[in-house]
Amino acid sequence: MRAAPRVVLAILLCLVLSVTAAAPGSAAPPPAFGDGPVWLWPLDGPRRVAEPYRVPAHAYGAGHRGVDLATAVGAVVRAPAAGVVAFRGVVVDRPLLTIDHGDGLVSTFEPLVSPLSPGDPVSAGEEIGVVDVGGHTAPGALHVGVRLDGEYVNPLLLFGAVERAVLLPCCDAIRAP
Secondary structure, three states, X not given: OOHHHHHHHHHHXXXXXXXXXXXXXXOOOOHHHHXXXXXXXXXXXXXXXXXXXEOOOOOOOOXXXXXXXXXXXXXXXXXOOOEEEEEEEEEXXXXXXXXXXXXXXEEEEEOEEOXXXXXXXXXOOOEEEEEOOOOOOOOOEEEEEEEEOOEEEOHHHHOOOOOOOOOOOOOOOOOOO
């Protein structure tokens, strides 16, 4: 391959990567995430993601619209940020709790048994329930989902657990022969 086509290919690759990084649902956080407070981790003890967030290709595509955190059945779960309980109940085969944090942010925890009721206010760090069994998670895992204005986002962005991407120069290595 001659040098000119390699340079064009490298430039196109850089453009595709920069557009992909800014696409909705990508790993890049929405602007509000970088400016707001970092949420508290919902579980005590070691932080281990059992199943990561995976962006679906489209609204109805396969993916994992949250993260599964490794823990134990019966582990205490805490509110990551202040809000109001929006829903508590059983959906299909799993108990869950949803908190509206305001500004379009809503978090959901499953499987979670909770004494709270819709309308109850919660403070950051307050106990909201305990991990149960059910749903798609393995026993001893907690699924945490977050929506911003109705769109799923990676919860780890709010927990400060995702490092920002650093773009490295891509074209220095490409030189004319």
